[in-house]
Amino acid sequence: MSWLALAFVVAACSATNDVPDLERRAQQINKSVMCPVCPGESIDQSQHPLAVQMRAAVDEKLGEGWSDAQVREFFVERYGPAVLLEPPAEGAHLVAWIVPPLGTALALAALYMVVRLMARPRSRPAEAADEMTAAERDEYVARIEAVLDGDSPRAREDAG
Amino acid sequence: MTAVPESSPWLVLVGLALVAIPLAAILYPFLRRRGLHGVLADAEPHEELDRRWDAALAGLRSAELERAIGTLGEEDYQVLREQYMTEAALVLRSLEMEAGREADLLARVEEEIRRVREGFLGGETDPGTEDRE
């Protein structure tokens, strides 16, 4: 594990500085904008001419000093909200974002309630436990222990 | 349904042969009418006990392991061990009673058979049985 962590450090430090900041921002935007003519693919993935054009547009706008949000907004205005690979976090589409955390919270609350309910001591059905005399029980326990010892180290060594 | 270009007589034969496969399998139990005993029989009563035995022993083992590893305190371990042991002892006793009943039943059936046979043979004892006993 420590080796893995070490590898992680090396990997993390080795390459990230090779890519200019602007380009990295462009990549982030490319990955969140969909290519309008190739369903399900981002403009980062797609090799469609339109995607290539849109990538160039991202580079250009960022070069002109636009912010990431402005660039995304630019595409939304031209192609509609479906051009983004995530629903807008505003208006009716807030629902898309709220439901999962809300569901998580409700589920965890339900979990807590259920565990509490289940953990309430219940009267166990009176099984024949009381009918067993102490001597009887001791005998059974001895036999069970013999079975348990069957795979304990000591028993194995005795046998081997 | 299935596009067959021309229905050659061979194909009809093949079709009949194919139908014969499941038909034979399906009809076999109806015709034979034997070996049906045990198709729907209840699970052996001691299977339920066996499962509880498995669970109790696994519990004892994991409690021991968890104590050794250190995630289970000594006090909790003793409580758990007590509970699992009681469960295992109860199961063991039920199993023994079950076995005892079975042996009892078997003995009674044998007794019955012997009585019937003795009556049938008019008091003559079968030398073979005698030898074995």
Next chain:
Amino acid sequence: MIVDAGSLALPIALLASAYASVGSLLGGWRGIPVLVLSARYGLYTVPILLTLSTAALVYAFVTHDFSVRYVAENSNLAMPAAYTWVAFYAGNAGSLLFIAFVFSIISVVAVRGLASALKHTAPFSTGLIALVLAFFLGIITFLANPLERLSFIPPDGQGINPLLVHFGMFIHPPMQMAGLISVALPFSIAMGALLAGRGGRDEWVDIGRTWGMISWLVLTIGLLLGSWWAYTILGWGGYWAWDPVENSALMPWLAMTAFVHSIMVQKRRGMFRMWNIVLVAVAFTLAEMGMFINRGGPVPSVHSFAQSAMGWLFLAFMGFTLLGSLAAFAWRMDTLRSREALDAMLSRESAFLAQNVLFLVVAFATLWGTIYPVFTQASADEIIVVGQPYFNRVNGPLLLAIVVLMGIGPLLPWRRASWQRVLKAVRVPLAVGAGTMVVLAVAGVHRPVALIAIGVVALAVAGIAHEWVRGTLSRHRKGESYPVAFARLLSGNRPRYGGYVVHLSISMLAVGAIASSFYEVQRDFSMEPGDTQTLGGYTFTYLGFGRSDHPDRSEVTARFAASAGGSDLGTMEARRSFYHDFRMSSTRAAIRSTPLEDFYIVPSEFAEDGRAVFRVYVNPLVWWMWAAGPLFVLGTLLALSPRRERAAAALRIPAAARLASA
């Protein structure tokens, strides 16, 4: 001739499985042994009949019988014979036949086991299994017969989908399909026990767990191979895109992961009886939805190779499953009371329950994101896309929570734990996790999310390692040498230690996923032959490209001389193939993979004058994700390997024990 015979076998197999379903359920319900036996024997003949159909389709492919529509649509004369296997399931009809064939075989294996182990439950389970089989055979017979003839014989076929021409395609789709359909087995076993009124006895648990884990294992292999295929052939440098079809394969996997955990509680404690049945019903419903989305579902996807209207039949069957399970559950709920109560709120049992909840929540969030676009389109006629960024943001934290639980949960003892003990036990893994974060932060990892994620994985691994060390030490103290003590520790409680091995493999997977999603380096290079560039310590020279023409495709192969840190890596080749008939191109990346990082070149454009644009990635630690696969299989097999205690042993030793105790 053999094609027509194979085609005839399909409706006969349908009748046989329909009879098996009705006969088995009726026989079980009314208690008619002869009917139950007859139905079971009828089911046994289905794989025989389907073997004939399968052989017929293979024969048609091998002999290039283009009068068979499916063969004409999915192969051509140029296709290498080895790809017959892939072409078999490349289209809708063939993949359905493949599913039915595989399912009929594993069903017979499962039903044989059931019939001897669970006499009361078996008729109901067998009936349900046969019902699922009959559904598939009905669709194949009436709507998608792969052996259907054309009215004319085309001179050549259309060929196989080029995206499928890859080694990974030999295993990934069949595994995925087999995995999805095999969820029907644990479902039928559990539901059969419920219908038989024996859900409250835990007799179905052992066999249900076995088939549940087999199904889960196959699903896992399918998912991993799918990612691997996406990584090496789709050529976008990633392995998981939260595409609807990927999601639909992931959701049943998540539900099954919950099931294989919580079934242990029923096995050990006779608890969660209702819950386990709910879980497996949810898993099967999600598996059906997976098959539905794959076959003409409403969500656009790169995987929807088999679009057709029959998707809606799958939806109907899914609804039937769900409602039927609910009805059965309501009817038999009273039989499902737990044998025991929860002793304490803090215990292994409650950790399992928390794990279940988290997995179901991830499945629910994934489902929500997958179908949200369908909602918006239906309700507001607005097209919305829910893609990778959404899922990363929504599921990311939940997955991290799961990893935390994976580290802590196994440290809780069964039945009862005290806070002090748990805190004491958690101390070491917590310290390791925190220490890892500090070391990484000092070493230069500055993104907080990446730091937390890696710290959490370190915690989980340390939890396992700590357990193993303590366990081995305790056996060593009793006089075993370290290797023996370790081996006996692992083999002494296989479900537990198999589980730990699986957890280790998940940690490897997590490390790879975290590292490559936060620290992937990507850059586009426009190069002329002879140009040299560097990225992330790799230096590569573009040597030029060569064209080659094949009957079905033309290929451009770019060659590179690469080196890293002064050591020569030799020549690397990246390929782009254009398939004329499909007007489709596929890419084979040049990948140099080491445990540390992958150096990955994808060609994106070639110009006539020799210039080309390449996308180059340095992906850290991706190797570990693929290495996790074999470890996962190993751990699952270890957890599955049976160990039965039989009480007979205790019955046989009374005399000896009495002596000993005297």
